[in-house]
Amino acid sequence: MKIVLALVAVAIVVGGGYGIYSMQRTKKYRQAVKDTVINEVDLSQVADGSYTGSHDVDMINATVQVDVKDHKITNIELVEHMNDQGEAAEKIVPEMVSQQKIKVDAVSGATNSSKVIQKAVQNALEEN
Template identity: 40%
Template sequence: MKKKILIILLCTILFVLIGASLYLKRLVNDVNSITVSNLNMANITDGIYVGKYSITPVYVEVEVTVTEHKITNIKIIEHENGLGGKVEKIVDDVISRQSLEVDAVSGATVSSKCIIKAIENALQSGSK
């Protein structure tokens, strides 16, 4: 009887590990497929724009303020982040560099890329 329980427990653990491995592989592929275009700010009219992006388990919604063709503020409206909460400082990098070409925060690549992609989506809505 104990042998049977042990075999069932080991099989359950094996299935969980295989499922987690497949999920992580899919997540890595999804993240690697994200492309971000650095938009020409001269083509973006002044205003406040909202952008969204998600890859399970991360969902991001941002509000981007553009003044005189420069990003002057980025507010994270919503960030369902799985594990990467400290990544939100990446918006400071985008503002200071006036570019979407910023490094992802180590240990929070999925959230970093989702935030940057949401910013891009917001800016595209203000593009001429």
């Protein structure tokens, strides 16, 4: 009986510790998303080429390859996109290409992932 009680006590301590860690991680992640500022890049200043950029807010990260020709975005490839909400935000990629800008409407239900992908595109284009 003492062993069972000891195991239950350990499980409660470990579970509580994980819960605290998870809450702190979520709080840090939400603040990182909130602090992410998306800026447009002047495409007239971007030379032809392929550019890679990424952005990471702990629980979501994205790496993109952006192709530019004649000062226009011709393609955005989502090289990596890690999140826990599925692929909904990935619909933002063709919108950025068709509108020729980074700041397009976020995908409903995937606002944070949309923002991370947009910032990765900005980072790629700014590093040209």
